[in-house]
Amino acid sequence: MVLTEGPAPFRSGADHAAGPDRAAVLTGTDSALLDLLHALRALDYRFVTVTPETHRRAVAGRPGKAAADLRDVFGWSLPFDPGALPGAVLDALERSRMIGRAGGLRRSRIRVSSLERTLFLHSAFPTEAEDSIFLGPDSYRFARFVRSRIPALGPVRRLVDIGAGAGVGAIAAAPLVPGARLTLTDVNPLALRVARINARFAGLEVETVEGPGLSAVEGPIDLAIANPPFVVDPAKRRYRDGGGMRGAAVSLEWAIEAARRIAPGGTVLLYTGSAITDGCDGLRVALEEQLPALGCSLDYGEIDPDIFGELIEEPGYEGVERIAAIGAAIRKG
Known part of the structure; x- marks a missing residue:
């Protein structure tokens, strides 16, 4: 096993197969991570991941x-005595090489969260590295939004999860689109690695494509889903930074790109956050202006009127009164 000081992000193992789509191959450390998920499920492990600020306060x-207990180890990212873990759990964690030192104790370099009826691997707290794989409250809202909308759609032969991260969107949607080809994209190869493991644990085969947005995706798309980063992040971390428009630029870019790419009759389901200034939602205005020229209609609404309230004190949010969680359904034709 490899031991390092404190939490660390995922790193690709040398035994992991190369190539643009590695869904069929899980070996070495990947198989150990899959074993870890099975061991935790056998122990009825459950943990709901909170916002970073709530997490910080909860463990302060x-x-x-x-x-x-296991929730402290794999949910709250607290240090642990190896002797306190069940044998199957400790064995899988050691074989995965996702274990680090914390003084005289050890610390898991991964978190495991429960969502819907499955478990998801993602990065340990704090998620400060450029290649962190984030899962949190927005992931839960995203999954509920996607699942609430899909039953009203027509047949879906191909679903593309843009910026898939840990794979939450596609995995949550899969039971509602039986037989659909599932494609997950991300600029972070480590996120795609983890998404493949999470998908395999959920009993799914997916294909993964490394690249921004839909740039590397070929072929027709019936349904595109996305939960883009929407935070103004001075560190410019890809999993977090939403760019200009007070964090809405990436959301707008992905939505318009997907609207161009979907087949006639296809749908884009966008979950994101939008900063509200003087009662105005700039993302909504931009979508309403640009989508008609692409032959698309827009069904747009707030899912939660006030999320991540602590952010509006940060640079880049001057004049912002709140950040809303929004859900947008974009339909072509």
């Missing part, structure tokens, strides 16, 4: 304290 009173 426990600095340096050893984890008391």
Whole structure:
């Protein structure tokens, strides 16, 4: 096993197969991570991941304290005594090489969250690295939004999850689009690696495509889903930074690109956050202006009127009164 100081992001193992789509191959450390998920499910492990700020507050009173249970280890990212873990769990974690030192204790370099009826691997707290794989409250809202909309759509032969991260969107949608080809894209190869493992654990085969947006995706698309980054991030981390328009630029870019690419009768389901200034939602205005020229209609609404309230104190949010979680359904034809 490899031991490092403190939490660390995922790193690709040398035994992981190369190529643009590695869905069929899970070997070495990947197989160990899959074994870890199975071991945790056998122990009825469950953990709902919160926002980074809530996480920070929840563990603030426990600095340096050893984890008391599996949720502390794989949810709250607390240090642990190896002897406190069940044998199958410790064995899988050691074989995965996702274990680090924390003083005289150890720390998991991954988190595991429960969503719907499955478990998802993602990066340990804090998610500060450029290649972090984030899963949190927006992932839960995204999954519910996608699942609420799909039943009203026509047949879906191909679903593309843009910027898939841990694969939450496609995996949550899969039972509602039986037989559909599932394609996951991301600029982060480590995210695609984790998404493949999460998909395999959920009993799914997916194809993964590395690249921004839909740039590397070929062929027709019936349904595109996306949960883009929407935060103004001074560090410009890809999984977090939404660019200009107070964080909405990436959301607009992905939505318009997908609207151009979907087949006639196809749909784009966009979940994101939008900064509201003087009662105006700039993302909605931009979509309403640009979509008609692409032959697309827009069904746009707020899912939650106020999320991540602490952000409006940060640089880049001057004049913003709130950040809303929004869901947009874009239909072509």
